[in-house]
Structure formats: structure tokens, C-alpha cells
Amino acid sequence: MLGWSFNLFRIRGIQLAVHFSFLLLLAYVGDEGWKQDGMNGLLWSVATLLAFFTCVVLHELGHSFTARHYGVGVPRILLMPIGGMAEFDSIPRRPSQELLITVAGPAVNFVIAGILWFVARFPEDWDPNMTPGTLNELACALFAANLVMGCFNLVPVFPMDGGRILRALLAMKLPYLRATFWAASVGKVLAVAGVLLMVFWWHNYLGGVLFAFIFIAGEAEYRAVKRREMEDAYWRQLFARTQVVPPVIEPPLLTNQEPPLLG
Ligand SMILES: [Zn+2]
Numbered sequence: 442m443l444g445w446s447f448n449l450f451r452i453r454g455i456q457l458a459v460h461f462s463f464l465l466l467l468a469y470v471g472d473e474g475w476k477q478d479g480m481n482g483l484l485w486s487v488a489t490l491l492a493f494f495t496c497v498v499l500h501e502l503g504h505s506f507t508a509r510h511y512g513v514g515v516p517r518i519l520l521m522p523i524g525g526m527a528e529f530d531s532i533p534r535r536p537s538q539e540l541l542i543t544v545a546g547p548a549v550n551f552v553i554a555g556i557l558w559f560v561a562r563f564p565e566d567w568d569p570n571m572t573p574g575t576l577n578e579l580a581c582a583l584f585a586a587n588l589v590m591g592c593f594n595l596v597p598v599f600p601m602d603g604g605r606i607l608r609a610l611l612a613m614k615l616p617y618l619r620a621t622f623w624a625a626s627v628g629k630v631l632a633v634a635g636v637l638l639m640v641f642w643w644h645n646y647l648g649g650v651l652f653a654f655i656f657i658a659g660e661a662e663y664r665a666v667k668r669r670e671m672e673d674a675y676w677r678q679l680f681a682r683t684q685v686v687p688p689v690i691e692p693p694l695l696t697n698q699e700p701p702l703l704g
Contacts, residue, residue: 445460445461445462446458446459446460446461446519447459447461452498452502452518453506455502455505455515455516455517455518455527456516456517456518457498457517457518457520458517458518458519458520459519459520460519460520460521460522462521462522463494463520463521463522465522466490466522467487467490470486470487470489470490471483471486471487473486474486474487474572477572478574481574482572485572485573485574485579486572488579489572489573489579489582492579492583493583493586494520494525496550496553496583496586496587496590497520497524497525497590498518498520498525499549499550499553500525500546500547500549500550500590500594501518501525501526501527501546502518502527502549503545503546503548503549504527504542504543504545504546505518505527506545507541507542507545508527508529508533508542511533511538511541511542513529513530513531513532513533513542514529514530514531515527515528515529515530516528516530523651523654534617536608536609536610536612536613536620537609537613539605539608539609539612540606540609540610543602543605543606543609544602544606546594546602547590547591547592547594547595547602548591550587550588550590550591550594551587551588551591553583553587554584554587554588554591557580557581557583557584557587558584560580561577561580561581561584562577563581564581567581569581569582569585569586596631597624597627597628597631598628598631598632598635598652598655598659599621599624599625599627599628599629599659599662599663600625600628600655600658600659600662601628601655604624604625604627604628604659605624607623607624607627607628608620608621608623608624611623611624617666617670618666618667618670621662621663621666621667622663625659625660625662625663628655628656628659629656629659629660632652632653632655632656632659633652633656635648635649635651635652635655636649636652636653636656639651639652
């Protein structure tokens with residue numbers, strides 16, 4: 442399903458791709474804007490959505506450029522209605538590197554929020570849920586969105602950023618697979634709590650679906666790590682068994698005999 446996407450452009454060698462379902466979101470948001478305020482409403486709601494997803498891309502670029510700094514290839518960033526996903530060639534096993542790569546994403550959101558805090562003028566009756574109708578209102582809305590995005594990603598629900606940070610911290614003390622197991626377990630409990638809270642407390646069914654998706658993604662990634670660890674162990678064992686022992690090079694025998702004198 443993740444294959445249903447089309448490419449936009451490259452950012453310093455990283456392909457930006459958009460999932461087709463994103464177009465549905467764009468159409469939905471445009472329609473809602475049109476119903477509220479005709480053409481003006483349509484343009485502002487589409488502009489707000491695109492500005493919001495530009496921040497999502499910047500968040501992913503924060504991860505991507507830090508990852509590249511550590512030699513991890515980043516072929517693609519995929520945008521979906523639920524957010525973005527930077528695809529890495531590999532995940533560095535050094536916990537300190539994974540920690541920095543992960544922290545870099547939310548850090549970008551906090552930097553953007555910090556800049557907008559100085560740039561925007563917040564009206565007395567400011568409502569972050571209001572659809573912006575001016576550039577200043579757009580700046581205010583993006584300030585709130587970046588603050589929420591930064592904080593939400595830090596919730597330790599694996600495989601979201603907070604869960605990865607937890608895994609990296611645990612991996613400093615535990616083997617990688619155990620660290621992933623515990624981070625995924627904490628994440629799954631929180632994801633179930635998230636589903637229940639969203640559905641029964643806030644009646645936000647889309648939020649419920651999002652947490653269910655995170656639950657499934659967390660379990661899938663734990664299984665992938667487990668499979669890879671088992672494969673690694675298998676190859677290590679096989680290699681140990683079939684390894685050709687290099688011939689031992691004996692040092693030349695030392696003799697007490699003096700070399701015969703020539704002449
Ligand atoms: Zn992130």
C-alpha cells in the first residue's frame with residue numbers, strides 16, 4: 442500500500458514522494474474551506490495544509506541530514522496524511538547516533554515554533570483551531586502546529602520518535618533486541634491507552650485509527666529487528682563453523698649452530 446505514491450522533487454539527493462491518499466486529504470480540506478468561505482476559504486485552507494506539511498518535511502529533513510552525517514543513506518521521504526516518513530538504508534546500531542538522528546526531527550519543530558513566536562503577533566482572542574485568513578494568522582497556526590508536532594512525537598510510543606529515543610537510551614545498557622522489545626512493549630501499552638482515550642473520551646475516531654496504526658507499526662518493527670538479529674546470529678554461527686583456519690606460520694627454528702664461516 443505504501444507503494445501508491447508519486448515523486449515530487451529531490452532535496453539534496455533525497456527524493457520527496459507523496460502518497461496518493463494525501464490528494465484525498467487535500468481535496469477534503471479544500472472542500473471544507475470552500476463550504477466555509479468560497480474561493481477564499483479554499484485557497485487559505487489548502488495553503489495552510491501545504492504550509493503544515495512543509496514543516497513535516499523539514500522535520501523529516503532534520504532526521505535525514507543527521508542520518509547522512511553518520512553515513513546512513515536516505516533515498517526517500519514519503520508524505521502521508523498521517524505524517525512523514527524518512528526511509529533509511531539502515532538504522533545505526535550505535536545508540537548515541539540513533540538518539541541524535543531521532544532528536545533532530547522534533548528539534549526542527551521547536552526551532553520553527555521559536556522563530557514564529559518572535560515573528561507572529563498573537564491576537565487577544567487567538568484560537569489555534571481557527572482556519573487562518575491572513576499571513577499573521579497562518580504564522581500563529583503554524584506556531585501551534587509545530588509545538589504540538591514536536592511534543593506529540595516525543596511521546597514514547599515506538600516507532601514514533603519518542604519510542605526510538607527510549608530504545609536508544611535502553612540500548613546503552615541492554616542488548617539491542619531487548620531494548621527494542623521493551624521500547625515496543627511500553628509503546629504498545631501507550632498506543633492501546635491512546636486508542637481508548639481517543640475513541641471513548643474525545644470521540645476522535647481518526648485519532649483512534651492513528652494509534653492503532655502506531656501499535657501495528659511498533660509490533661512490525663520489533664519483529665523485523667528480531668528476524669534480523671536471528672539471521673545475523675545464524676550467519677555468524679555458519680561463518681564460525683566454515684571459517685578456513687589460516688595455516689600457522691611457524692617461526693624459523695632457532696639453532697645454536699653458528700652459520701658456517703665463508704672463506
Ligand atoms: Zn520524527
